[in-house]
Amino acid sequence: MKVIIGEASAKGLRIGIAISRFNDLFTRNLLAGALETLERHGANPDDISVVWVPGAFELPSVLRPMAVSKSYDALIALGVVIQGSTGHAGIINGQVAASIAQIAADTGVPVIDGVIGAQTTEQAMERSGGKQGNRGSSVAETAIEMANVLKKLSGGHL
Numbered sequence: 001m002k003v004i005i006g007e008a009s010a011k012g013l014r015i016g017i018a019i020s021r022f023n024d025l026f027t028r029n030l031l032a033g034a035l036e037t038l039e040r041h042g043a044n045p046d047d048i049s050v051v052w053v054p055g056a057f058e059l060p061s062v063l064r065p066m067a068v069s070k071s072y073d074a075l076i077a078l079g080v081v082i083q084g085s086t087g088h089a090g091i092i093n094g095q096v097a098a099s100i101a102q103i104a105a106d107t108g109v110p111v112i113d114g115v116i117g118a119q120t121t122e123q124a125m126e127r128s129g130g131k132q133g134n135r136g137s138s139v140a141e142t143a144i145e146m147a148n149v150l151k152k153l154s155g156g157h158l
């Protein structure tokens, strides 16, 4: 039996992060969590790029060219969409998630969805460094594992 698992080391990995300025009180915490986790796992800060966009809806617009560039081993999307603040929060969330999945499928570059869909600001706070942890940190771990497992697959470990 062959079991293929992506290691947890970020050494040598090139990671791109797209982040939304909307709700930046929370998204900045997600970014801090993601950067701390990447660096704790051995990523070189020079190998990390951070691209800011106005809102979560704009994340796919930068993630696609980043993925197509083949300059990154994995991409991370960070945003916070709060239901209470808009009638179309659910639409934004669904659209962003579908676009992210499509970009990953089209390009073969893992794109990790770190967009929080919260009902309230309290929930957003809990998930961006509060009592439910920091989603930026957990999606950084996902990005590392996916980058490494895809490197193995493309290196012929099938």
Ligand code: INI
Residues within 6 Å of the ligand: 020, 022, 023, 054, 055, 056, 057, 058, 079, 080, 081, 082, 083, 085, 086, 089, 092
């Ligand atoms: N963008 C977010 O990232 N989070 C939100 O909660 C949000 N709300 O509530 O409206 C939001 N809207 C802006 C949207 O992402 C776009 O920037 C805008 O619609 C322009 O395309």
